[in-house]
Amino acid sequence: MQKFVIYIVLFIFGISYGQNYSTSSFTNPFAQNQFVPNISLIGDFSYVNRNIKDSTYKSLGISGFVHEIFHSHSGHEHAPINAERGFNFNYGELAITSTVDPYFDLVGIFHLTEHDFAIEELYFTTRSLPYNLQLKGGKFLSSIGRINQQHQHYWDFVDIPLVYKVLFGDEGLNEKGVQLTWIAPTSFYLLLGIEVLQGENELSFGYEVVEENGNTIFDKASKPNLYTAIVKSSYDIGNLTLLGGLSYLTGKARFNHLDDEEEPHAFGGDSNIYGIDLTVKYFLDAYRYISVQGEYFYRDLDGKVYKNSNFSNLNKKQGGFYIQTVYRFSQRWRTGFRYDLLNKNEINGQNKPDDLDRYSFMIEFTPSEFSRIRFQYNYDRSKFLEDERKKINEFIVEFNLVIGAHGAHAF
Amino acid sequence: MRVLSILFLILGIILTAKAKINVVTTYPYIKSIVKEIAKDKVNISSLSDGKWDPHFVPERPSLAVKLRNADLLIINGAQLEIGWLPPLLKRANNRKILPGKAGFLDLSTLFELIQKPTTVSRAFGDVHPQGNPHFCLDPVKIPKMAEAIKEKLCILNPKNCSFYQENLKNFEKSWNKHLAKWNEKMKKLQGSSAFEYHRMFDYFFLRYKINVAGILEPFPGIPPTTSHLLELLKLAKSHKISFIAYAVYNPKDPVEFLSKKTGIKAFLLPHDVNSLPQVKDIYSLFDEIVRRLTE
Ligand SMILES: [Zn+2]
Numbered sequence: 001m002q003k004f005v006i007y008i009v010l011f012i013f014g015i016s017y018g019q020n021y022s023t024s025s026f027t028n029p030f031a032q033n034q035f036v037p038n039i040s041l042i043g044d045f046s047y048v049n050r051n052i053k054d055s056t057y058k059s060l061g062i063s064g065f066v067h068e069i070f071h072s073h074s075g076h077e078h079a080p081i082n083a084e085r086g087f088n089f090n091y092g093e094l095a096i097t098s099t100v101d102p103y104f105d106l107v108g109i110f111h112l113t114e115h116d117f118a119i120e121e122l123y124f125t126t127r128s129l130p131y132n133l134q135l136k137g138g139k140f141l142s143s144i145g146r147i148n149q150q151h152q153h154y155w156d157f158v159d160i161p162l163v164y165k166v167l168f169g170d171e172g173l174n175e176k177g178v179q180l181t182w183i184a185p186t187s188f189y190l191l192l193g194i195e196v197l198q199g200e201n202e203l204s205f206g207y208e209v210v211e212e213n214g215n216t217i218f219d220k221a222s223k224p225n226l227y228t229a230i231v232k233s234s235y236d237i238g239n240l241t242l243l244g245g246l247s248y249l250t251g252k253a254r255f256n257h258l259d260d261e262e263e264p265h266a267f268g269g270d271s272n273i274y275g276i277d278l279t280v281k282y283f284l285d286a287y288r289y290i291s292v293q294g295e296y297f298y299r300d301l302d303g304k305v306y307k308n309s310n311f312s313n314l315n316k317k318q319g320g321f322y323i324q325t326v327y328r329f330s331q332r333w334r335t336g337f338r339y340d341l342l343n344k345n346e347i348n349g350q351n352k353p354d355d356l357d358r359y360s361f362m363i364e365f366t367p368s369e370f371s372r373i374r375f376q377y378n379y380d381r382s383k384f385l386e387d388e389r390k391k392i393n394e395f396i397v398e399f400n401l402v403i404g405a406h407g408a409h410a411f
Numbered sequence: 412m413r414v415l416s417i418l419f420l421i422l423g424i425i426l427t428a429k430a431k432i433n434v435v436t437t438y439p440y441i442k443s444i445v446k447e448i449a450k451d452k453v454n455i456s457s458l459s460d461g462k463w464d465p466h467f468v469p470e471r472p473s474l475a476v477k478l479r480n481a482d483l484l485i486i487n488g489a490q491l492e493i494g495w496l497p498p499l500l501k502r503a504n505n506r507k508i509l510p511g512k513a514g515f516l517d518l519s520t521l522f523e524l525i526q527k528p529t530t531v532s533r534a535f536g537d538v539h540p541q542g543n544p545h546f547c548l549d550p551v552k553i554p555k556m557a558e559a560i561k562e563k564l565c566i567l568n569p570k571n572c573s574f575y576q577e578n579l580k581n582f583e584k585s586w587n588k589h590l591a592k593w594n595e596k597m598k599k600l601q602g603s604s605a606f607e608y609h610r611m612f613d614y615f616f617l618r619y620k621i622n623v624a625g626i627l628e629p630f631p632g633i634p635p636t637t638s639h640l641l642e643l644l645k646l647a648k649s650h651k652i653s654f655i656a657y658a659v660y661n662p663k664d665p666v667e668f669l670s671k672k673t674g675i676k677a678f679l680l681p682h683d684v685n686s687l688p689q690v691k692d693i694y695s696l697f698d699e700i701v702r703r704l705t706e
Contacts, residue, residue, distance in 0.1 A: 040582065051688075105501070128506035130506070131506065132504040133504060180503075183475065183476070183479050183502070183503065185479070186476075187476070188476065189472035232472075234471070234472035234473060235473070236471060236473045241469075241471045241472070241473070267661070281469075283469050286462065286463045286464040287467075287660070289469070326437070330662070331634050331662065368533070368536065368633055369537060369628075369632065370533060408494050408495055408497055408498050409498060
């Protein structure tokens, strides 16, 4: 009996000894804490004051370009940021990035809205291709233009330039595909790139077959559908940096608006877009700089419109630009002015409004490099309700904060 | 035949151009040390200019071009470059100089860093989680960096190894001579107290037993606030502060305000080669710091 008790006691001690041992000096040989990728979370919130009711604002269009700025396609309504008067939760951006192995890096950018989780970007880039080549593949923001591949929180103004909004939508050109870039062995910066993309942009590109009552109206375009070519070059003169770029995009366009209540119609044709951008940045000292940046895009959309069981030719030649200047006048303060203009709006040879413009002013304070408070004022003359131009006065206060390991941004 | 000879000529030019390896350094001080070891046997360029804030060197595409052509990249490390170098490296698509490759050297791995935080939180500003990365301002550490650079050069360019070895020996000799001179001059500041703008000169002060009594930045990377300056003012009344040290890229106003209110001299100290016109190399970097503090 005594022996038995001792055994039990030993047994319990043995167990508890073992447990002590395991908590104090046992280290998990398979722990992978060292391999946690870089994780960061960005929160973007705003307060908006606008001289137009939300309900009116949501049914505004941009004449000749977009018939409703909130128009929903393929079931999901993607409201632009700062959509409501008063408080807006614009988005949360979760970024998870890491090196995969000696050959690849993986970048994941997840866009969180109040009720939605969307994969904004998830792509790999190669680390060790020869001849300074880099291949990128997955879902990503195209490198066309200057700001297309930048995320919203890196823009100098709260909202996307008008010309981007009307040609690519509120998130820019975001596609599935591959990209190959090469830095030429020149003494100045010269980057050449090509992209092969699926081509699913709801404003400029599409491949889906258009059918009505089982009849094919526009046949399916081949997939992938969108090809782009990019040239970027940069040159330094003392404290001045010049950066210029050219972009070309070509693909098929298929727009199916046959389910619209008003004027159901569909479009099938080709879309070609040409872009040019230039940035000049002058560094006054370690923190202060003045920059001037502008981009121009021109689109030639050519094909047929199907409406009321009839086909008719449609040719849209449209273009626009923005030009902005930003002055960082101290380590924590920046101010800027932007002018947006859609100056070409020709549909079947006829001129639609071509003075669609917007004036923006911003001033921002960055308490640290991880937080920013921005005030922006917009005077917007680009929006129409039916055929009546609505002049919009808009005042936005934006809070943008980041936690975690968020990598530095490329120029 | 003529075509062939021209082809060979071109090939020859390419090969001789290739014969010199391209060394890129993140900061000018590293470039200066490489110069002492390699002389004209390699092409050297620095990404940052001494006048910039080393934590945030302005992003310029031309820097990616330098990296594109590099055979060796030498960085300060300890996350001093984290705010600007990674996207450039990614853009340059140069597999030879990625961390872990033969063409990559991180000088911070040579040293035990001071002020390594036990807990890391951004509530304390933009902290350096691996410790204070401004170790290059300790003159005693320079020869060790030179030796590591020599070893790297010997691996990448073995045919000039004995030349590098010779230069290293001469450099060490000459450096120790200078060091003795600086040590002598700095003796009179031993035990004194100073303010500094950022924890930039701590390794130098530690070497010469100068006590850092206060930092103008309330938190790393955050410019001085009035309330924080008033605290320093109070501190200056109860303690004897000999000088305020700041770097060329630090805003002058708060330094001048504090200096005027307290009567403490403010010294603009070079933090890197090329930060001031007279600081042309690694020797004059310390010559100038010592001269400004002791004259
Ligand atoms: Zn620092």
